Amino acid sequence: MKLYHAIILLIGTTLNVSAGWLPRPVHEVRAYVYDYTQEAGNVSLLKGGKLHKGVINPAGEKLSEAQVERLKNALRSRQKRVMGAFCYMPHHGFVFFDKKGKAMGHIELCFQCGNVASSPKGLPETEWGWTQIRKLLGELRIPILKENKDYTKLYEKKSGK
Template identity: 30%
Template structure:
C-alpha cells in the first residue's frame, strides 16, 4: 500500500509538471495583446466589459509572437524571485475563440508577477526559504524574464506604462 501511494503521488506530480505550456490545450483562433491602465488590481477581463476607456492599445498577435511569449512565461527558468502586493497590470493577452474569451494572462512588472486563467506549473517549482519551518513560492519573474517581457512590450509598441527596470529585481 505504501508503494502504491508513492506511485500515485509520483504520477500526479509528474503529470502536473510535465505539461510545460498549459496554453497548448486552449483551442483559440486569435490572441490579442492589450496595453491598459490596470490600477487597483483591474484585470483586462473587467476592462473589456466595464472600463474600455482604460485600454490604451490593442494588437492581434501573430502565432510566432504568441509562441514566443508563452515560451517565456512557461519556462522553468522564468521564475524564482519575490513578488510585491501591488498588482496593477498594464499588459495582458487574451485568447479568443469565435470572439469569446477562453483564456487570459495579466502581467504587472511592478509587482513582478502575473495572473493567468491557466495554472502555470513553472510558478510552483522554486521556493524561498525563510526558516526550517517557513518558506513561500518564488513565483516572481526572474531577472531575464522581466527583461524579456519588457522587450516584448516595447517591440509591439506598448510603452505608455513601461517604467525602466531599475529595482533590486533587475540588478
C-alpha cells in the same frame, strides 16, 4: 501534461491549450496595456468577457504566429521570479480568443512587483520569462512605463480626457 506546458502551437494561428486551461483551441492572441485605476475595485484586464474600462489600446495588438510561440515559451520558461513589492497593479496583459472572436481567457502582469494572474486559473504564476515578455511588448509597441500615474496620463491622452 505539466502545467508549464499549457500552451502548445497546433496549426497556423490556432493553438491547442492543454491541462484544461482554456475550453477551446485559441485562434488569436492580442496584447493590451491598461490603466487599472479607471475601474474601482477591478484590476483584472478581462472580466465577464469584457475588457477593462481603462484599456488604452482597445483593439489590442495581434501577435504573429512566431510571437505567440515566444509568448508560449515565456510562460513556461521556469525563470526564477524576481520579487519586488507586493503591489499588484497590472498594466499589461494578453487575451486569448477562440475562432469566433470570443475572449476565453487572459493573463495579466505587473512589471512593478513581478506578480501575475491568469484566468481561468491553471498557468503557473511564478515562473514566467519577464525578459522575453518585455521584449515582446516592445516589438508590439506597447509601452512599459515607470509609474501608475504615467498609465493614467496615457489613458487620458488616448481617450481625449
